[in-house]
Amino acid sequence: MKRTLPLLLLAALSLACVQAAFSQQDMKVLAPAALGKLTRPAAQFNHDPHNEKAKLDDCVICHHGGADGKQDKSVSTEGTPCADCHKVKSVGKNTGLQRAYHKQCIDCHKAKGKGPVACGQCHKR
Numbered sequence: 001m002k003r004t005l006p007l008l009l010l011a012a013l014s015l016a017c018v019q020a021a022f023s024q025q026d027m028k029v030l031a032p033a034a035l036g037k038l039t040r041p042a043a044q045f046n047h048d049p050h051n052e053k054a055k056l057d058d059c060v061i062c063h064h065g066g067a068d069g070k071q072d073k074s075v076s077t078e079g080t081p082c083a084d085c086h087k088v089k090s091v092g093k094n095t096g097l098q099r100a101y102h103k104q105c106i107d108c109h110k111a112k113g114k115g116p117v118a119c120g121q122c123h124k125r
């Protein structure tokens, strides 16, 4: 057990790196499995070009950490779906998943005076 644990950790870590290297580059829309069947067209989010245009170099701006009702912006969690921490139905201090996306995306667009804030601009047919 003492010897297999580090190996397992290493395997998990390299898998995480491979995912980090490939997956977000192909992301064009957001349709997280946790939300199930969407009632609106999936939100436009061309991950890498969006972040380049918006000059968001620091991943933790969106991929924060946290637990027990407290956000932690010193821990970056890229590769972890928002749904791992934000439940579909909000409980207690937990911001629900739909609201978590809306708040993060729209608050920044409003603050910067750039980027879509109307429903149909993100949920494009």
Ligand code: HEC
Pocket (backbone or CB within 6 Å): 019, 020, 021, 023, 024, 027, 030, 032, 047, 051, 056, 057, 058, 059, 060, 061, 062, 063, 078, 079, 080, 081, 082, 083
């Ligand atoms: C403007 C916000 C934002 C920024 C900045 C951002 N991301 Fe993301 N990223 C997202 C969202 C939203 C998702 C989808 C999360 C989900 O599935 O719930 C995502 C998903 C990912 C995924 C998972 C891809 C997949 O297909 O499952 C990886 C890996 C990732 N981001 C890496 C990064 C890295 C590395 C950086 C910094 C260089 C970064 N992100 C910066 C918003 C952002």
Ligand code: HEC
Pocket (backbone or CB within 6 Å): 062, 063, 064, 065, 066, 067, 068, 069, 070, 071, 072, 077, 080, 081, 082, 083, 084, 085, 086, 093, 094, 095, 096, 099, 100, 101, 103, 104
């Ligand atoms: C490791 C766990 C974790 C992950 C992953 C995570 N969050 Fe959070 N987030 C938290 C915690 C804890 C809080 C504080 C309590 C709350 O509001 O739910 C929080 C708060 C928030 C808030 C409300 C505070 C604010 O900034 O206005 C928003 C919005 C948010 N998260 C959006 C997101 C989005 C979007 C993603 C995915 C890109 C994400 N979170 C990924 C743990 C996480």
Ligand code: HEC
Pocket (backbone or CB within 6 Å): 030, 043, 044, 045, 046, 049, 050, 053, 054, 056, 061, 062, 101, 104, 105, 106, 108, 109, 112, 114, 115, 116, 121, 122
């Ligand atoms: C921290 C700030 C920030 C966050 C968070 C953010 N955006 Fe943006 N977004 C911008 C800025 C700035 C622009 C305008 C870029 C430009 O054209 O100069 C933009 C532009 C866009 C556009 C226009 C087309 C494009 O790709 O440039 C879409 C669509 C968009 N954002 C969707 C989203 C979604 C969906 C989320 C949440 C998952 C999100 N954004 C989160 C800052 C942000």
Ligand code: HEC
Pocket (backbone or CB within 6 Å): 030, 031, 032, 035, 037, 038, 039, 040, 041, 042, 043, 098, 101, 102, 105, 106, 109, 116, 117, 118, 119, 120, 121, 122, 123
């Ligand atoms: C800045 C982009 C943005 C804007 C503006 C926006 N949304 Fe969203 N919305 C998202 C993201 C990201 C999600 C989560 C991923 C998804 O559903 O595609 C989401 C999810 C949803 C969902 C849950 C999933 C579904 O389709 O059933 C509903 C409902 C929704 N939005 C309605 C609205 C309405 C109504 C408005 C206008 C008042 C709006 N949204 C404006 C980005 C946006």
